[in-house]
Amino acid sequence: MERKELIVDYSEYASVAELADDERELMERAMETALNAYAPYSHFHVGAAVQMADGTIVTGSNQENVAYPSGLCAERVAMYSASAQNPGQTMTAMAIVGYNEGEYCEASPCGACRQVMAEYEQCSEHEMTVLCYLAGGRIRRIRGVKSLLPFTFEAQL
Numbered sequence: 001m002e003r004k005e006l007i008v009d010y011s012e013y014a015s016v017a018e019l020a021d022d023e024r025e026l027m028e029r030a031m032e033t034a035l036n037a038y039a040p041y042s043h044f045h046v047g048a049a050v051q052m053a054d055g056t057i058v059t060g061s062n063q064e065n066v067a068y069p070s071g072l073c074a075e076r077v078a079m080y081s082a083s084a085q086n087p088g089q090t091m092t093a094m095a096i097v098g099y100n101e102g103e104y105c106e107a108s109p110c111g112a113c114r115q116v117m118a119e120y121e122q123c124s125e126h127e128m129t130v131l132c133y134l135a136g137g138r139i140r141r142i143r144g145v146k147s148l149l150p151f152t153f154e155a156q157l
C-alpha cells in the first residue's frame with residue numbers, strides 16, 4: 001500500500017480589483033454576461049467568460065428549459081461556443097460568477113462542467129486558470145483543472 005496526496009493549487013484575492021488586468025477583464029465580462037441568463041425556473045443567473053490563447057473572450061450564461069434537464073450551465077454554454085467558434089484553440093482561463101436577487105454571488109462549477117473543462121485542458125496541453133467569484137466579492141483563482149477534478153474520466157477510444 002502506498003498512501004498518496006494531491007495538491008489543490010489555488011489562491012484567493014480580496015476583490016476583482018486585485019486581479020491582473022486580463023483576469024479582471026475576464027471576470028467583468030462574466031459579470032456582464034450573468035445578466036443575460038435565461039433562468040426563469042431557478043432564478044439563479046450564472047455568467048462565464050472563456051479566454052482564448054489569441055486574446056478572444058467568449059461568454060456564456062445559463063440557459064434553462066421547461067424540460068429541466070435540457071438546460072445548460074453557463075460554463076458549458078461558454079466552452080462549447082468557444083470551441084465551436086475557435087476549433088482547436090487553447091482556452092487559457094475561465095471566469096465564473098452567480099447573480100441572484102440583484103447581487104453577484106458565489107458560483108463554483110458543477111461536476112459535469114469540470115469534466116468538460118478537463119477535456120479541453122487535456123486537448124490543449126495547457127493549464128486552464130479558473131476564476132470563481134466568492135461571497136463578499138472575493139475571487140478564488142484555481143491553477144489548472146486538475147485542482148478542480150482529479151482522476152477525470154479518459155476513454156481510450
Ligand code: THU
Binds near residue numbers: 039073074
Ligand atoms: N448553473 C450554472 O450555470 N453553473 C454552475 O456552475 C452551477 C449551476 C445553473 C444551472 C441552473 O440553470 C441554475 O444555475 C441553478 O442550478
